[in-house]
Amino acid sequence: MAKDKKHNTEIVTKPKWFDKDSVTIPMLQILKEDGSFHKDADMPEYDKELIVKIHDTMQFIRILDERMIAAQRQGRISFYLASRGEEAESVASAAALDAGDMIMGQYREQGALAYRGFTVEQFMNQLFSNEKDLGKGRQMPVHYGCADLNFMTISSPLGTQIPQATGYAFGQKMDKTGKCTICYFGEGAASEGDFHAALNMASVYKVPVIFFCRNNGYAISTPAEGEQYAGDGIAPRGIGYGMKTIRIDGNDVFAVLKATQEARRLAVEEDEPVLIEAMSYRMSGHSTSDDPTGYRTRDEESEWQAKDPLDRLQKWMMNEGWLDKDHVEEHHAEVKAKVLAALKESEKVPVPHIDELINDVYDQPTELLKEQLEELKEHIRKYPDAYSKTSGRMD
Amino acid sequence: MAKMNLLQAINSALDLAMAKHDNVYSFGEDTGGFGGVFRATSGLTEKYGKHRNFNTPLVEQGIIGFANGLASQGSYAIAEIQFGDYIFPAFDQIVNETAKFRYRSGNEFNVGGLTIRTPYGGGIAGGHYHSQSPEAYFAHTPGIKIVTPRNPYEAKGLLLSAIFDKNPVLFMEPKRLYRASTGEVPEEEYTIPLGKAEVVKEGNDITVLGWGAQMEMTEKAVEQAEKDGVSCEVIDLRTISPWDVETVTQSVLKTGRLVISQEAPITGGFASEIAATVQDKCFLYLESPIARVSGIDVPYPLCHEKEYMADHLKIYEAIKRSMNY
Numbered sequence: 001m002a003k004d005k006k007h008n009t010e011i012v013t014k015p016k017w018f019d020k021d022s023v024t025i026p027m028l029q030i031l032k033e034d035g036s037f038h039k040d041a042d043m044p045e046y047d048k049e050l051i052v053k054i055h056d057t058m059q060f061i062r063i064l065d066e067r068m069i070a071a072q073r074q075g076r077i078s079f080y081l082a083s084r085g086e087e088a089e090s091v092a093s094a095a096a097l098d099a100g101d102m103i104m105g106q107y108r109e110q111g112a113l114a115y116r117g118f119t120v121e122q123f124m125n126q127l128f129s130n131e132k133d134l135g136k137g138r139q140m141p142v143h144y145g146c147a148d149l150n151f152m153t154i155s156s157p158l159g160t161q162i163p164q165a166t167g168y169a170f171g172q173k174m175d176k177t178g179k180c181t182i183c184y185f186g187e188g189a190a191s192e193g194d195f196h197a198a199l200n201m202a203s204v205y206k207v208p209v210i211f212f213c214r215n216n217g218y219a220i221s222t223p224a225e226g227e228q229y230a231g232d233g234i235a236p237r238g239i240g241y242g243m244k245t246i247r248i249d250g251n252d253v254f255a256v257l258k259a260t261q262e263a264r265r266l267a268v269e270e271d272e273p274v275l276i277e278a279m280s281y282r283m284s285g286h287s288t289s290d291d292p293t294g295y296r297t298r299d300e301e302s303e304w305q306a307k308d309p310l311d312r313l314q315k316w317m318m319n320e321g322w323l324d325k326d327h328v329e330e331h332h333a334e335v336k337a338k339v340l341a342a343l344k345e346s347e348k349v350p351v352p353h354i355d356e357l358i359n360d361v362y363d364q365p366t367e368l369l370k371e372q373l374e375e376l377k378e379h380i381r382k383y384p385d386a387y388s389k390t391s392g393r394m395d
Numbered sequence: 396m397a398k399m400n401l402l403q404a405i406n407s408a409l410d411l412a413m414a415k416h417d418n419v420y421s422f423g424e425d426t427g428g429f430g431g432v433f434r435a436t437s438g439l440t441e442k443y444g445k446h447r448n449f450n451t452p453l454v455e456q457g458i459i460g461f462a463n464g465l466a467s468q469g470s471y472a473i474a475e476i477q478f479g480d481y482i483f484p485a486f487d488q489i490v491n492e493t494a495k496f497r498y499r500s501g502n503e504f505n506v507g508g509l510t511i512r513t514p515y516g517g518g519i520a521g522g523h524y525h526s527q528s529p530e531a532y533f534a535h536t537p538g539i540k541i542v543t544p545r546n547p548y549e550a551k552g553l554l555l556s557a558i559f560d561k562n563p564v565l566f567m568e569p570k571r572l573y574r575a576s577t578g579e580v581p582e583e584e585y586t587i588p589l590g591k592a593e594v595v596k597e598g599n600d601i602t603v604l605g606w607g608a609q610m611e612m613t614e615k616a617v618e619q620a621e622k623d624g625v626s627c628e629v630i631d632l633r634t635i636s637p638w639d640v641e642t643v644t645q646s647v648l649k650t651g652r653l654v655i656s657q658e659a660p661i662t663g664g665f666a667s668e669i670a671a672t673v674q675d676k677c678f679l680y681l682e683s684p685i686a687r688v689s690g691i692d693v694p695y696p697l698c699h700e701k702e703y704m705a706d707h708l709k710i711y712e713a714i715k716r717s718m719n720y
Contacts, residue, residue: 078520129698137698140522156524157481158453191452193484221429222450229452295429351698361693372661372691376702383708390702 025235027247027279030254033307035315037254044096044258048322053115054095054253055317056331058087058310061111063335064120065284068127068141071343072288077127081142083108085251085283088309089214091115092253093182093276096260102168102181104152104161107142108214108282109184116149120338124346131352136360159185159192162211166202166273169209173271180208180267182260187277188219190234199241199275208267210260211238211275214250216282221295238275250278251309281307354380354390399580402573404547405435405512408554409473411584413443416471419558421448423458423475423512432477433514433573459485459511463492466506471558479515479567480524486532493563494538509563510554514570515543516608516658518704522697528607528659528690533565534636534668540589541635543567543607547578552587553633560589569608576611592639594646598628601652601717604643604669606632609656609705616710625718635665643669644676651682654713656705661689683720686713 030041037043065082072080083090090111094103103112110123122134126144129137135145135153145153152168155161165183172179189195190213202209213234217224224233231237238245244266248255256278263274281304285292292301317323354377358369365373377394384391399407413419421436427450430437439448451458455476462474476482482489489511497505517526533541540562544550550568557564569576595610596617605613610631617627628646632638647653653673655666666687673685688705696703 138523138694138696140520140525140697143522156522157483188453191454191457193454193456219424219453220432221425222427222453227427227450227452289432354699354702357696357699357702358691358693366692368662369692376691379709379712380702382712386706386708387702390699 020231020236023232023236023239025232025245025247027249028255028259029249029252030258031252031312031316033312035312035319037316041254042258044254044261046254046257050095051253051317051322054091055313055323057091057111057115058313059328059331060335061087061091061114062310063332064110064123064339067336067339067343069284069288076343076347077141079141079288080127081107081287082284083110085304085308086214086216086280087111088253088256088313089212089250089278089280090184092256093212093260096257096264097182098179098264100150100177100179101264102150102152102172102179104165104168104181104183105154106158106161106185106189107154107156108186110142110144112184113144113146113149113151116146116151118144118146118149118151120342121346122146124342125349128346128349129351130346130349132346132349133352136356137352159189159194161185162189162192162194162198163201165209165211166198166205166207169202169207169267169273170205173207178268180210180264182210182212184212184214186219187213187215187224187234188222188228190237191228196237199238199243199273202273203242206271207273208271209273210263210267211273212260213275213277214280215277216250216280218282218286218292218296220286220290233277235275235277243275244272245275245277247277247279250280251307251312253309253313280309283308350393351389353393396579397582398577399547400574400577401544401547401550401568402433402435404551404580405554405568406437406439407580407582408551408558409436409439410442412471412473412555412558413439413447415584418469419447419471419473420465421473421475422451422462424451424453424477426450426475431475433570435512435568436475455481455484456488459488459493462509462511463488463496463506466509466563467496467504469508471508471510473510473512473558476511476513478525479513479529480527482513482529489533489539489565490536494536496538496563498538505561506563507561510557510566511564512554512566512568514573515567516569516571517695517700518571518608520697520700521695523694526695526700528657530567530635531659531663531665534665538563540564540637541567542589542633543569543635544633545569545607545610545631546572546576547580549587549631549633551580552585553589555584556586556589559586564589567607571608572611587633590634590637590639592633592642593631594628594642595631596627596629598626598650600626600650601654601714602628602630602643602646602650603654603656603710603714604630604632605656606635607658609658612705612707613656613710615707616714619707619711620714623715625714627714638669640672640676644673647673647677648680651680652717654686654688654710654717656688656710657690658705659690660692661687662692664689683717686717688713
């Protein structure tokens with residue numbers, strides 16, 4: 001076989017075309033839809049304590065999502081964004097990581113944050129933009145962030161976190177931290193230029209980053225197949241950038257756990273960036289501003305309902321004797337009560353003081369900003385009724 | 396005439412433009428059969444087919460790059476960027492390509508058929524990333540026109556002008572008014588000239604200037620000031636670039652006072668550009684300093700949105716200060 005010396009490329013003398021069928025990427029599944037294991041499956045490392053924690057976190061997030069969608073419908077919060085159907089992806093992947101690994105989310109990874117220990121009160125304070133919110137009430141609901149838990153604050157623009165993850169992981173590698181970064185995004189965000197820049201740079205620099213693509217079938221109304229991409233999903237792109245790549249069943253806790261455990265080892269021990277494409281379905285609308293009945297069918301939704309990650313895990317756990325109906329019901333009632341209590345409490349907490357408006361634009365407010373704030377306060381004092389959220393405590 | 400809200404007026408303009416020429420295309424994220432997240436493009440796929448009104452993949456730089464190419468080929472490309480806050484991945488395509496296409500080629504090529512539609516502005520609990528007013532970034536770039544309407548009638552007439560203008564146009568839609576602003580709109584095609592401000596109300600004591608969604612605030616403030624006996628001349632700039640210096644300066648030469656309001660932060664905003672030009676052209680006629688009423692220099696905040704906005708009370712206070720100077 002002749003080879004081009006410089007590139008070590010095989011030389012052919014007749015046109016040889018490649019297409020999307022040249023590489024077909026299978027999907028890892030360990031736990032079948034009926035709640036039993038594939039017999040010959042490679043298992044992740046797990047024990048009862050871990051699986052129960054994953055389960056309880058998934059259940060917590062589902063209840064939180066349900067309650068907060070209701071709260072939005074009642075006009076108590078302005079906006080919400082649920083992760084129903086995708087809880088296995090964020091929770092089980094977070095469970096495969098070290099608490100010191102950085103998480104960079106898109107905006108549907110509340111499961112990973114809850115797994116890290118973000119409390120129901122902390123969730124509520126952000127959702128109500130009150131003065132206890134770590135983000136100081138400045139961003140829309142679900143834009144969580146927490147330095148203590150190594151969870152980077154969410155930003156709405158799509159895909160911007162992906163190259164940032166490459167950069168963050170580069171720093172982790174240079175500092176010899178032994179930690180990695182996981183970066184979540186959807187199949188829609190993978191169309192952004194930032195995605196391509198990020199994967200290419202991560203491969204070139206060999207940094208410890210796990211790109212976790214949640215392929216949930218929709219970018220708001222735009223279906224993945226045929227309208228977001230024409231190829232075989234997102235996974236082949238990883239190979240194009242020279243990256244270790246895997247496709248998994250995103251509704252299978254064990255597949256998510258297994259793939260992310262291996263990915264973390266590759267990232268941290270071998271400085272290999274990894275792309276995981278998790279196949280799932282966004283069971284809820286994109287957000288409370290969206291109505292999916294305008295672009296998809298009930299039949300399609302029920303087809304995916306049958307693959308629900310939480311139901312599937314519960315079936316297996318009950319068969320295994322690790323879960324019983326009582327625990328599910330008790331935990332459900334307990335979480336619901338906690339969520340409702342925190343909701344009522346957070347609602348009463350005032351918005352941040354008006355002085356917070358100019359903090360954090362720079363490390364110190366500029367003289368110009370201080371002047372602008374004073375003018376604003378003078379104006380609010382003149383019309384206290386028009387600015388009732390802040391006028392009550394101006395000093 | 397028909398009663399329409401601002402979205403329906405935009406939809407009507409798109410409909411008429413697509414009916415007029417087969418080579419008018421409309422596209423963006425979720426703008427296909429679904430009709431866009433605000434429904435501005437609803438019904439267009441059914442009427443003109445999925446090759447005329449369609450979804451793009453989720454990549455703003457791609458949307459505008461594609462639109463530049465399509466327009467340079469001679470078609471009319473109407474590209475939607477879902478929120479003005481998300482236009483920045485396309486900044487290079489707009490600033491270095493769209494705006495310089497004609498100039499750099501010595502007029503061998505142009506993208507005059509391009510119109511970029513994007514919702515902008517706050518007051519909808521949108522936080523940092525669904526609230527911004529990015530007009531000043533683009534106004535700093537020669538080669539692109541920037542237009543923003545204040546109501547449904549203006550929206551339809553200005554958008555039709557923008558689509559068929561021989562230059563690329565950034566058409567900024569005040570999303571706070573999408574459904575809130577309604578009015579009588581002709582069902583047939585009509586145009587409103589670009590580059591021409593409108594004196595919405597004549598007056599003698601002070602000129603109050605704004606554009607887009609700020610006009611609603613301005614009109615409320617003026618109503619209050621008129622009760623105090625101040626005669627206000629109200630101007631809607633309509634086209635931010637190139638702006639109508641003549642109409643504005645003629646008004647200030649008459650009144651001697653000017654208040655400009657904008658949603659964006661004050662520093663480097665387009666109000667500053669207007670103030671600089673007006674003091675140059677009307678220096679000896681000014682009775683008081685030109686006032687800018689705007690957002691302050693912080694990222695658009697969620698919890699302090701009400702405090703942040705350049706609302707009618709702040710404009711009213713600026714009018715009083717100017718009158719009492």
